[in-house]
Amino acid sequence: MGVADNIPIRRLDFEFADDMDLVFIKDDPALSYLFVGSWMMLPHLEPFLIRTVQAALDQVKNDRLREEAIRFCAQEGQHFRQHQKMNEVVKRIHPAGPRLAELEREVAVIFEDWSANKPLKFCLAYGEGFESMTCAAARAQMETGMFDDMKEPIRGLMYWHIMEEVEHRTVAHDVYRACGGNYLHRMKLAMFFQRHYLGLCKRFQAAMIEAAPEVMARYQQPEMEAKRKARMTAYTKAFMPKLLATYTPWYSPSSVPLPPSYEGARRTFSDLALSVR
Numbered sequence: 400m401g402v403a404d405n406i407p408i409r410r411l412d413f414e415f416a417d418d419m420d421l422v423f424i425k426d427d428p429a430l431s432y433l434f435v436g437s438w439m440m441l442p443h444l445e446p447f448l449i450r451t452v453q454a455a456l457d458q459v460k461n462d463r464l465r466e467e468a469i470r471f472c473a474q475e476g477q478h479f480r481q482h483q484k485m486n487e488v489v490k491r492i493h494p495a496g497p498r499l500a501e502l503e504r505e506v507a508v509i510f511e512d513w514s515a516n517k518p519l520k521f522c523l524a525y526g527e528g529f530e531s532m533t534c535a536a537a538r539a540q541m542e543t544g545m546f547d548d549m550k551e552p553i554r555g556l557m558y559w560h561i562m563e564e565v566e567h568r569t570v571a572h573d574v575y576r577a578c579g580g581n582y583l584h585r586m587k588l589a590m591f592f593q594r595h596y597l598g599l600c601k602r603f604q605a606a607m608i609e610a611a612p613e614v615m616a617r618y619q620q621p622e623m624e625a626k627r628k629a630r631m632t633a634y635t636k637a638f639m640p641k642l643l644a645t646y647t648p649w650y651s652p653s654s655v656p657l658p659p660s661y662e663g664a665r666r667t668f669s670d671l672a673l674s675v676r
């Protein structure tokens with residue numbers, strides 16, 4: 400298959416109304432807020448990934464990988480623009496809005512500083528860690544049917560985004576290796592990446608939970624608690640082996656098994672797109 404078929408650039412235009420339900424995962428405000436909160440980072444993290452890959456292009460000699468890298472940047476560019484639209488609504492309608500904006504400014508400074516001052520190899524390894532983790536998470540989310548328990552329009556945004564994360568799963572890894580990245584360096588950075596990125600995610604989530612105690616209280620019935628626990632157990636069981644596999648020296652994103660719903664999701668979002676190139 401050609402590169403354009405593997406990594407198509409779809410232009411989507413999601414609409415987010417002020418009355419959309421931010422508890423978009425059925426009966427799970429904490430998990431919903433973990434995603435919604437963490438996505439505040441994307442308009443800064445994804446441009447950082449784009450800047451990183453673009454800065455590495457001179458060192459990528461393989462034509463196919465260069466084309467994949469250009470398409471990776473274009474997909475990420477679409478992602479953060481759609482998330483940015485949603486983030487503006489979230490900051491307006493959620494009581495944690497001002498705090499989320501503060502945290503977002505903090506994150507913007509970090510990623511801008513890294514692009515300006517950190518070695519390219521550090522930025523590439525951070526990107527590789529992020530992309531390997533999102534691919535593992537995306538596959539586990541599809542495999543466990545998490546999208547069946549989600550509400551639009553956030554469901555569509557998330558499903559489209561994680562499906563494209565799987566489409567471009569090899570790019571950050573291959574560009575990192577093409578630039579001299581090696582296993583030991585990757586592992587050292589993977590540990591740092593996990594602490595750093597997941598630590599930030601938790602801060603966004605905590606801000607949203609803290610500012611909405613009445614929402615949290617609404618979902619405290621024992622049967623909801625049991626459903627959440629079952630969902631999380633199934634997800635963790637699917638996710639952990641995939642994540643751990645990314646830490647092995649022989650990890651290769653091109654050979655990971657893909658969930659049965661993946662191809663259908665690709666077609667669905669190509670059909671929904673305003674344009675595909």
Ligand SMILES: [Fe+2]
Pocket residue numbers: 445474475478479560564
């Ligand atoms: Fe993305």
Ligand SMILES: [Fe+2]
Pocket residue numbers: 475530533564567
């Ligand atoms: Fe990505």
